Amino acid sequence: MTPHPRRRPAVFISAGESSGDHHGAAVAREIRRKLPEARLLGIGGAEMDAAGVSRIAGLDELAVMGGAEVLRRLPAFLRLEQTIKRLFVTEDVRLFLPIDYPGLNLRLARSARRQGRRVLYYIAPQVWAWREGRARKLRRDCDRVLTVLPFEAPLLERYGVRAEFVGHPLLDGPRPPGDGAGSVIGLFPGSRAQEVRCMLPVFAHAARQLSRRHPDLDFLIARPPHLPESLYAEAGFPTADAREVTEQSRAALTKSGTITLELALAGVPMVVGYRMGRLEWAIGRRLVRVPSIVLVNLVAESPVVPEFLQDRLTAERAAEALEALVGEEGPERREMLRGFGVVRERLGKPGCAARVARHVIDLLESPGGPGAPC
Template sequence: MSPAPSPEPAIFISAGEASGDRHGAAVARAIRAGLPGARLFGIGGRQMEAAGVARLAGLEALSVMGGAEVLRRLPSLFGLERRIRRLFAAEGIGLFLPIDYPGLNLRLARAARRQGRRVLYFIAPQVWAWRRGRARRLARDCDRVLTVLPFEADLLEEYGVDVEFVGHPLLDAREFARRPPPAAGERVIGLFPGSRAQEVRFMLPVFADAARRLARLHAGLEVRVARPPHLPETLYEGSGFRTASPEEVLGQATAALTKSGTITLELALAGIPMVVGYRTTRLEWAVGRRLVRVPSIVLVNLVTGARIVPELLQDRLTPGRMASALEPLLEEASPERRAMLRGFTALRDRLGEPGCAARVAARAIELLA
């Protein structure tokens, strides 16, 4: 017979990517500050673990991208899902707190709701871009949905979702590890090819080739590659450049070549001009073009409603185009760099106020009560 669950409140936090791990850790710390006796379980990365979350699995178990890779990993993913459902009952989980990562988290939200548990979804799935049917699932299976982009709440309300815009977690104070001040004229290109192994395989060769072209043209130009801690160093060996943590590269970069996603907001808030590139398999690209409903895949452009950041997608993603688009952004006084930085100021004004993690924790504690 299994032991009876502890009377102390239990919360399960589910994050499937590096950005979710960081945000989940901030929320976990805020929950402990407001509810010291809470027992925290979850799936995520090292930052959540350091914040006191007892992990059932790490990010390496969840780092999948694209249909073919998902199919190969289905048995292990379904096995993990069954373990989580059993833990819901064994530990008496009172609140399920999923963070983005809808493929798994929407199924777990349904399971939690059927078991009579509260569900607080943080960082809603991007139904504004594609698969709007997920909005109905959010309305059915979630007590409340917390959005981090200002335009999401109105759309979700149309589907009957109890929704609240809580501001973006990136606005919370964050210190980047910085090297000593660079020598006069020294510049650094940061490469951000992604947090999933398949993303890195698709994007890094193109990003690295573009950076090499620029390094040949500009003396003293350095290149750093951002490597999330859950991805192995061997994945980056072919680039020929040193790797560092994403935080370190953000603290050093003059300009960046990056994939799409939350990283574009991080770079913008750090004042780092960028060029965005993205590539996937031809089949997945063809399917995505039919499903995606937005004019840009760059969050900076979507939030501001302007084409601030250049984006090179699929066949247009070539080293030559990336190098040409990035080169003027390396010059402090160039019109292109100054215009982009003005756009970043407009972005910050639209992302709400700092204190997102505290607001999420407060809503979690309210639901538990």
């Protein structure tokens, strides 16, 4: 297939989850501001759509959790992958910008690289936690890798990856105040249906136990807009969007992931719990090479937040740990908030999206477009 020559540069942005959609939209707006003639294509969600990205697939086609569901939907994933590879050629894409979501994005990066297209990976796959072989793929298939956690770039550089820390996108824009003055305990069971089904029953049980001891407390569940209210009905607590829950929360019980950084930046003390399928857990525990799965603890380089994983996640343990954070002057609460200050300092300065956009333009303008050796 012969590529069609085009004057306007094309950038393909690939985000597979709601957080990637949000961060991709911010970068898309900055690219349009700095390079208005650029054509933006991609896969993502409503935010990228609103930012002017012409989408060929949505988040509902990509959101999976666990090996069984991945296998069930593998044919659809492979069809989408082939569609994107053809689009790289027919739309003469000059730069591929994958955002996290390594399962699909690393394969697409390989294809783009083989075609001589620029590859700028934003929000690097977490090779520091497991599957360090991904670092070799990043070195082979990416012109640059942009990290959002301060310790990632030095680690990747040890593998020969050209990496740069650009700050964390959570620092861009307003953050929920989360001053901890209310009586709400926020429950954050995840943004995927499989996570909610796995985490919410034990989260809700812990909340009921804590409620019996502290009847003055209220409980609110964070529900992303793409998940139905019916998924939360058995928990017995009202739902709201994550920002509203964060704003009202005195403390939180949450799954692991970026939400822990969001809560830390908002000053909301938390307890972290996580469960997955027994097969995935058996495999993952043999691969994980870090002392914590909580990003707050990894950035702070200390156990700021208590975490309960797999069988250790019980309603009793979670309720007890939450109870220590409810009191106005409790030592656990004070020490955790001090740790959040360390995290805030280490995440860099605002302006992450603008820095990513500058890397996009730099690669577009540097020698080595389609067909040139990288």
